[in-house]
Amino acid sequence: MEKIEFSTIDEIITDILLLLSPEYQEKIKEMSIDDFSDIVHFNFGQWIKNKYFYQNPVQEQLIKSLDGLEKNYMFLDGDKFSQIILEKVYEKITTEKK
Incomplete structure (x- = not known):
């Protein structure tokens, strides 16, 4: 059964990294x-x-886990949330040892 509750950014990043092939992660490192x-x-x-974000039943807990990242925005919506996640995924992939 697919997990639907993600209460922290780290859980989301881990889930996404499991979905991205090592080959695609290598391509990302060059972008x-x-x-x-x-x-x-x-x-x-x-x-x-x-x-x-939208389908997450623990969305409120997740937002609290952003640890100030959301303060860069006047309000937090799904688009801004996905941008935060994409930046964190990129950071995680590109800072790991090559």
């Missing part, structure tokens, strides 16, 4: 954050906001 965001925003970003 800038802007290129990565432009490429994945409309498809992968949409999926992220639907699965981890």
Whole structure:
């Protein structure tokens, strides 16, 4: 059964990294954050906001776990949330040893 409750950013990032092939992660390492965001925003970003934000029964707990990341925005919606996640996924992939 697929997990539907994600109460922290780390849980979400771990779940996403399990979905991305090692080959695709290597491609991401060669992209800038802007290129990565432009490429994945409309498809992968949409999926992220639907699965981890809108359909998450523990959304309130998840928002509390953002630890100030949401303060960069006047209000937090699914698009901004998916951007935070995409940036964290990119950071995690590109800072791991090559």
